Amino acid sequence: MKKTKLLNSEAKWGYGLVAPTIIGLLILNIWPFIQTLILSFTNAKKFGSYDFVGLTNYVRMFQSTEFWQATWNSIYFCILTVPVGIILALLLAVFLNSKIKGKVVFRAIYFLPMVVAPVAVAMVWKWMFNSNYGIINDVLGLHIDWLTNPHLAIVSCAVVSIWSSVGYDAVLLLSGLQNVPKTLYEAADLDGATKIQQFFHVTLPMVSPTLFMVIIMRLMSSLKVYDIMYMMISESNPALLDTQSLMYLFYRESFVIGSKGYGSAIVVWTVVLIGIVTALQFWGQKKWVNYDV
């Protein structure tokens, strides 16, 4: 009975159709991850030769202040980008969903940063933030070291990150908004609810599944931030250690310095960190995500 179920024609079609993705995932994601896990227990340097060294990399990692600083930087970056980014995206989505002229044009404009290569985005912002010749200081008439002040540099990176992701998140939330049945608003109107009350008691609960997905995705990508920092904070920047994320530290250890083993340990730690954060989210969603229609 079981056998026929596995191999009936519908199942065969199913397997055939998911095969490309699954095989790609296995070869391009799962297998490299297993190798990374193995590498993290070795002293791998260059050219693929290595010896197993047990937990040495992890011991060194947990004793390193640079590593803890990078972990904090990654978490701090999430704190800076996720709440602000999500709130802005939600407001933007509500705005783009309302009856205004040129809605389509606005949608395209806000989505634009997502289409531009992150490297190009970072390059342009880097010049805007330039403390001597940048447009931001010029307009403000101030002299603020946006990119080299150890306390400010990470905030500047967060601004760029929010700017480039807010449009994409808004479009995702917009799709959620458009699935909210009009009848709910009509009912709320009849009950005398104000627009603000409607937002909190109708819109927010109805869009919460989409919101949950957006938050998870944004948290993961913020924990993994690399490209913006790499482009904006160079090796010669005095704020490097106070800004670098775990992924930046991993890049520098693995590819600049060449300690592949130690770099792998950092990656494994990052995966664990993301795992914990995501698990917490799934646990917490029961309290606020509404799947009933």
Place this chain on the structure above:
Amino acid sequence: MKRLWKTIIVSALVLLTVFAVSGCGTTDENADTGGTTTLTFRIWDTAQKDGMEKIAQAYMEKNPNIKIEVQVTSWDEYWTKLEAGVTSGTAPDIFWMHPNEILEYADAGILADCSSIVDESHYSDNSINLASGSDGTLYGVPKDKDTVGLVYNKELFDAAGVSYPNADWTWDDLTAASEKIYDTTGKYGFMAYADEQLGYWNFVYQAGGYIVDTEAQKAGFEDEATKEALEFYINLQKNDWCPDQNYFAQTSPGDTFFSGNGAMFLEGDWNILSECENNPEMNGKWDVAVLPKCPNPVRGDGRASVSNGLCNATTADGKHKEEAMDFLEFLGSEEAQRIQGESGAAIPAYIGLEQTWVDVFKEKNYDIDVENFIEMFDYAVTSPIDKSRPSWKTAVNAQLLKIYSGSQTYEEGLQNMQDLVDQAMVGY
């Protein structure tokens, strides 16, 4: 029947996708077709692509059965890619090697022994050293050589009424001129930033100090001369006329110079041609001088310019090693080195061909005295080479930045730099 066709088409598509995914990297780029062998030649400098292609062209004319493909990979990706290629057996047939990396590659047995195809009498000891492994064997064919010069903005000097830098200049003249220029024009003087070959190394060697002593397995940061030079160099940023490290982290000295906001900085000869091409409006308004000397060196005569040089190499177990070696030999010939010089790509390593590179500037009507770069070969110092350098380079730089930012004292910083390098050298 229709159903059957559908099944066949879909299965074919699925199979194709599977092959496309799993087949990455197994395609043989160097497939021999009709008796021609294709060799890949990987470099990192776009500015030198034309020059390298001209050399390849000259070789292909003589060897019609060989096709050479020049590939450019940016410096940032070059080493990651090369290492991955070497590890997985898909390295390019011929590639540039940098002194930073050659020791690790050579000592790991990756590079082919080139001693039989190089006539050492045509190259300086510097060039030979920079192309050798720790065992003293040549693992590359010397390609070019370089020195560092003092680039200056004539207009700012004129405006401040300061005479141009010359061979008699000392560090004191450098600071005095910078101060005068800043006071009169409000533009920066000498832009001293945290850089190795284009920065403090030159000052250290001029004072008679050193960075690493490979024989003694020891760094030179505790050496009296090194200390003096570094203190002088780092303190330059305390002057109003020199931007600080915060500035340089955002704006390069080159950008500042060519926008007319700074009067002097150290530049390597390999950048000069593209700077001429990119800033045509500056032609005739800037020039290059030999480096100012140390007025009171602890050792030596106060003169030095850190010289580096690349070489061309191939892997010891390449698929087309024989052909690659033959092309390598050609790359080291007078003919190929002459083409390299005449293309303006870089100063040929081959002794006696330096003028070919100088002439390029005259031909293109760039009014700049690049002969000064050649002159400095008389007292050029080989760039510090040590196998462990990749592992301490960033750490030492981080210490240097901490001194600049004031988060550690000069003494603490130098002590840390010394310890870092000493430990790294023992580890290798």
